Amino acid sequence: MSLAPWRSHLAHALHRNHSLPYARYAQLATVRLDGKPANRTIVFRGFLEDTDQLKFITDARSEKLEQIVQFQWAELCWYFPTTREQFRLTGTLDLIRDTEPDESLRNVRQRMWQDLSDQSRIQFAWADSGKPRADATAFSPPSPNEVEPLSNFCLLLLEPIRVDHLELRGDPQNRSIYHRSDDGEWNVEAVNP
């Protein structure tokens, strides 16, 4: 397949902001069960091969999981400090869990687990996130298996259907909005910043 036309701009931004580790952090907005917005920082883990889907990881015990199960829509806001540009990616989220029927996606989840550091993996064995603070022993579990993911480890995929790219450099600034039509084709429009 051909990559979406916004992919080259995002790749360029990632490249030019590479010296900042936190340039791979973005903010993911979802909708809470009571209808209020939720928003948290999340780490970009690359694209799912041969797709325009962005990969993230999450814990099945996190609040965002129940939000996503109820309502798949999300907007990722990604600001790049060095190049002073922002991408807003609107789309739907898919959770890939241990019960995932698609074998290739199950394998992607497993490889993602294997690629994590020990320090990242062990957090999935910690006490439940957001619950009253547990004592120190709850944060010193045995190291999880390095090959088989813990069941609460989830791969999270964002499939954008709209991308709003704003470049603050320039006077006036440049802004383009990409839309994916129902037949899967992307079109782009230059708009006022």
Add this chain to the structure above:
Amino acid sequence: MSLAPWRSHLAHALHRNHSLPYARYAQLATVRLDGKPANRTIVFRGFLEDTDQLKFITDARSEKLEQIVQFQWAELCWYFPTTREQFRLTGTLDLIRDTEPDESLRNVRQRMWQDLSDQSRIQFAWADSGKPRADATAFSPPSPNEVEPLSNFCLLLLEPIRVDHLELRGDPQNRSIYHRSDDGEWNVEAVNP
């Protein structure tokens, strides 16, 4: 009045990240008219005096305006790179426009306008944001009056009722959730990260 207990932590983060201009940028999530989440970068402009309300500015022609009019709830996600900590501030948004009945808030809006750079003020005279790209003349309007704000200039106030503070430094990380009760008192709970 006494400041909310999370204020000292936020002030400390602002101070320790002061060398990064973009440490004053945060991501504001709201809900679109169709129920989907929206998320964009916004610049923190200080606190409204003697309150715990965060100040921002926006253009009445922006999409977020109609979102806020329909549904006041928002969540601001604020990541500080130097100190590796995140604040998630959940609360309601208030728009202060030229028709604002409260004189002191009208004055705050006017002072905010006066404190902007020429470069920031002129953007409120540019062609409508998000509309098909106008020609260059639409971005070279006469300089607006420096004293009286343009009518589409809005002050935006976020009044938090919940603040989730996560410090990534530390093993395990530290996380505290602050809640404001109906009588206006804040309580805090240490939770698992």
